[in-house]
Amino acid sequence: MKIISYNVNGIRAALKKGFDSWLREENPDIVCLQELKAMADQIEPFYKELGYELYTETAEKKGYSGVAILTKRKPKHVEYGCGNSLYDNEGRVIRADFDNFSVMSVYMPSGTSGDIRQDFKYEWLDFFYNYAHELTKFIPNLVISGDYNIAHTPIDIHNPVSNKNSSGFLPEEREWMSKFIDSGFIDSFRAFNPDPHHYSWWSYRANSRANNKGWRIDYHMTTRSMEERLKSASILPGAHHSDHCPIVLEID
Numbered sequence: 480m481k482i483i484s485y486n487v488n489g490i491r492a493a494l495k496k497g498f499d500s501w502l503r504e505e506n507p508d509i510v511c512l513q514e515l516k517a518m519a520d521q522i523e524p525f526y527k528e529l530g531y532e533l534y535t536e537t538a539e540k541k542g543y544s545g546v547a548i549l550t551k552r553k554p555k556h557v558e559y560g561c562g563n564s565l566y567d568n569e570g571r572v573i574r575a576d577f578d579n580f581s582v583m584s585v586y587m588p589s590g591t592s593g594d595i596r597q598d599f600k601y602e603w604l605d606f607f608y609n610y611a612h613e614l615t616k617f618i619p620n621l622v623i624s625g626d627y628n629i630a631h632t633p634i635d636i637h638n639p640v641s642n643k644n645s646s647g648f649l650p651e652e653r654e655w656m657s658k659f660i661d662s663g664f665i666d667s668f669r670a671f672n673p674d675p676h677h678y679s680w681w682s683y684r685a686n687s688r689a690n691n692k693g694w695r696i697d698y699h700m701t702t703r704s705m706e707e708r709l710k711s712a713s714i715l716p717g718a719h720h721s722d723h724c725p726i727v728l729e730i731d
Contacts, residue, residue: 480730481507482582484624484697486680486723489516490547493720499525501718507727508551509575511584511624514721515545536560538570545570546584546625552577561610566603574614580705580730581618585625590646597646600628604655608662615663615702622730623664623700626680626723631656631666634675635695647696659700667699667712667728677714680723688722699728707731 483505487493490512502510510531515522519535526533531549536559538544548557554575560567574583587607590597615621629652633639642648660666668677678693687693699712710729718724 482509482622482624482699482728483507483725484511484699485725486513486626486697486721488514488721488723490522491517494525496720498720503529509582510549511582512547513584513586513626515547516542517545534573534575536570536573539568544586546573546586548573548575548582548584550575563606580620580622582622582624585623587626587628589628601651608659619702619704621702626697628696629653629656630694630696637692647694663703664700665703665706667701667709668726670709671712679714679726683722697723697726699726
C-alpha cells in the first residue's frame with residue numbers, strides 16, 4: 480500500500496499546476512493533504528474519475544488551513560477533528576480508520592508569524608502528544624502523516640547554525656519531536672534514509688528550491704507496532720505544485 484502526504488498550499492492552486500495529472504501517475508492508495516485553503520464545495524471533484532473518495536476537515540476561516548484524506552479503500556470510520564474546538568476550528572486533523580490500521584492527516588501550527596502563534600504552537604504540541612498517545616490505546620497501528628512544521632535534527636535543515644533561533648528549528652520544538660519519537664513512534668523516512676540534504680519544504684525566496692536550501696518538516700510517523708510492515712519511505716522533490724513536495728510511505 481502506497482501512502483502519500485502533501486502540503487499542497489492551496490488545492491485549487493495545485494490543480495492549476497497539474498496536481499490531478501501527477502496524482503494519476505503516482506496512483507497512491509491513500510493521500511493525506513494539508514493546507515487545502517478551500518471549503519469542501521470549492522474543490523472540484525477531480526478525484527472521482529481517479530477512483531478516490533475525498534474526506535475533508537476545513538477551517539472556519541475561508542482560504543485558511545484545512546486537511547483531507549483521499550482514499551481508494553473505503554474507511555470503516557472517519558474521525559473529523561481531534562475533539563478540541565481550538566484546533567478543530569482551524570481544520571488541523573482528520574483520521575481514516577481501516578480494518579488493521581488508521582491514517583491521520585495533520586497540519587501542525589506554524590509559529591513564524593510571532594510570539595502569539597509560537598505559544599499557540601507549544602500549546603498544540605502538548606495537546607497533540609497526549610492526544611496521539613490516547614489514540615494508540617485503541618488504535619495500535621497508526622500512521623500520522625503531515626506537515627509537522629518542525630525540522631528535527633541538523634541534517635533536516637540546510638543551515639542549522641543560522642536557523643537555530645528560527646521557529647520550526649527551536650530547541651523546544653526539536654526536543655518535543657525527540658520525545659514524541661522516543662515515546663513510541665518511528666520517523667519512517669529516517670528508518671530508510673540516514674543521509675542529509677533531503678528536504679520537503681523550500682522558501683519561495685532566494686531561489687531556495689533550485690539550490691536545495693530547504694527544511695524537512697513533513698513526516699509519516701508510525702507507531703512502533705507497524706515497524707515490520709514498513710517497506711520504503713521517500714521524498715519526491717520533483718513534484719512542483721507547492722512550496723512543499725510530497726512524501727511517500729509504502730507498507731504491507
